[in-house]
Amino acid sequence: MFFFALPCVLLADMHTAWAEPEKQFALVERHISRLRKVRELVYSQIIIMVERNLGFEAEHHQRALHGMPHTRFRIDHAAQRYGILTTEEVKYGMMTLFNNMLRDQRVAFRNPLLSEDPPTARRRIQEQMKVYSFQFKQAANCFGKQRVALCGKVGGMKDDVVIALQLAAYYTEQN
Numbered sequence: 001m002f003f004f005a006l007p008c009v010l011l012a013d014m015h016t017a018w019a020e021p022e023k024q025f026a027l028v029e030r031h032i033s034r035l036r037k038v039r040e041l042v043y044s045q046i047i048i049m050v051e052r053n054l055g056f057e058a059e060h061h062q063r064a065l066h067g068m069p070h071t072r073f074r075i076d077h078a079a080q081r082y083g084i085l086t087t088e089e090v091k092y093g094m095m096t097l098f099n100n101m102l103r104d105q106r107v108a109f110r111n112p113l114l115s116e117d118p119p120t121a122r123r124r125i126q127e128q129m130k131v132y133s134f135q136f137k138q139a140a141n142c143f144g145k146q147r148v149a150l151c152g153k154v155g156g157m158k159d160d161v162v163i164a165l166q167l168a169a170y171y172t173e174q175n
Contacts, residue, residue, distance in 0.1 A: 025064040034114045049074040050083040058083025094166035132162040
């Protein structure tokens, strides 16, 4: 199976555009244009998957980018909304699948990355993959429960690129 991790490289580029949606949309368009310059990807179907844990960001992306040829948006049919809700169950599934793919050496990155700044994007991917792990929080007392979460937000780090990469792998396996 082959999948193309557009979100991973794109998110590595988007770090500087988070605050201004118009810059995000323009960056997505430029990135898709870069993909279309690769002969094998000219007519490939591109599926844009936006994490929808942050309100209506997925719908805003769909509204701004809906006319691009050979491009569609991931729809959560059960919720009747664009985007993907990353619940704890989904995060564990994504992590398990991606971990298996890494162990089986089924993950590869294009060299150079299709990015506005390939070295920075590659460094950001590496940094986030090194930190993303199970994080534990001890119970406040003996009557509480220890909590565990998959996260890369340690010491001021972010985990959006790793989440996007796992989403691409996980939802490529889904219908």
